Amino acid sequence: MNQFQYMRPTKQKAAIDALAKDPNAKIIAGGTNLIDLMKRGVMTPLKLIDINKLPLNKIEHEGNSTRIGALALNGAVAEDKLVLEKQPLLAQALNAGASAQLRNMATVGGNMLQRTRCHYFYDTALPCNKREPGSGCGALEGYNRMHAIFGFSDKCIAVHPSDMSVALVALDATVLVSGPKGDRRIPFAEFHRLPGDTPQQDTNLAQGELVTAVEIPDAAFTKHVHYLKVRERASYAFALVSVAAALSIDNNTIKDARLAMGGVAHKPWRLTEAEKALIGKPATEETFRQAAEVAMRGAKAFKYNAYKLKLAPNSIVQALKTAAAVA
Structure with missing residues (x-):
């Protein structure tokens, strides 16, 4: 790990001023991601600004x-x-x-x-445009089992x-x-x-x-909600695919819906068109499968993550069924 300066401001303005003046400075709080990246040489900030003294935990x-x-x-x-x-x-x-x-x-x-958990990003011996712009994306033609099926580019397919x-x-x-x-x-x-x-x-x-x-x-999403995380093991692991589902249901009719996926894109992936496909429909498995089909429009897999093209829509259906309490 490289040497770095450390400061612990007690005022928000001091933290912002220090961050603004030094493009090589990084904020640190819990440190559960940044410290790992520093140990591996993936990130080498010259200054850490510890903000734990700021009143931002309410x-x-x-x-x-x-x-x-x-x-x-x-x-x-x-x-x-x-x-x-x-x-x-x-x-x-x-x-x-x-x-x-x-x-x-x-x-x-x-x-x-937090930064992506792509192994090409974490291994400094491998090419990664996110870690070193212009070096290439090793995942494109490499082992891309965990990678994106939406919103990617030829520069990066991390999630x-x-x-x-x-x-x-x-x-x-x-x-x-x-x-x-x-x-x-x-x-x-x-x-x-x-x-x-x-x-x-x-x-x-x-x-x-x-x-x-x-x-x-505030919204009417306090009863029919479910977060489904599909991972390789039940203990601590990152999602292969995850689904956040929230429904407002009245007399078995969906009045409002929220739907998003993780593990499929470079950012949390909101499924707005699938939400529209749910509203006004009965809370049934058929409705949920139709919405899942809408959600998957534009998805594209790579060599090792084609399984996500089936796993993702099935996960959407299961999350919606659990949220709606549909057997």
Whole structure:
């Protein structure tokens, strides 16, 4: 691990100023992803800005939304009474992610900002445009079993690893950020980027901007929700495919729907067209299969991940059936 400077500001402005002045600086909170990357030489920041002294860990209800501070721990959010009451899908997604030990260290902001778990990204001896722009994407012609079937480019086919983020994009969350030019709000669906020609840029954060909180609007998604995570083992593992499903049902008719997938794209993948296909229809397996067909439009597999073309729609159907309590 390379040498680096370390600072621990107690004021938000000091953290933003330090981040804005030094493009080689990185924010650290729980460190559950960044420290691993530094040990492997994948990331070599010259300065770490520890933000754990900032007052950004509150979980509260304001107006018609649940606001969760960026430093709130994943484990604490998953067990919070307000979250369980207002946003149970988020709690399910958090509990599906990582191990209990990691959930008790990882923060909401860090979870959103974690890097891909692509093995070509993690191995500095292999080509990776995300780690070293212009070096090539080893996964394109390599072992791509875990990789994307949506939204990829010829520069990168890696997937975003977060479970929490799949639920947040489904729930129309908003990311609150603060930077040198002031505060702004970013719809969660616009926070992460597709790879395009710049896969090294994971998000639309500007230089010096700090994630301060996430807001989730109240909605009628407190009963018929389910987060399904398909993985290679029941213990700590990243998703091959995951589905966040939320339904509002009245007299067996779907009045509203939210649907998103993980493990299939460079960003949490919202299925808006499939949602439209669900609204106004009966909550039946046939309806869910029709929506899954819509969801899979445009999907394309590579040599080793063709199984996802079957696994993904089947997972969507199963998640919807569980959410709706359809046998």
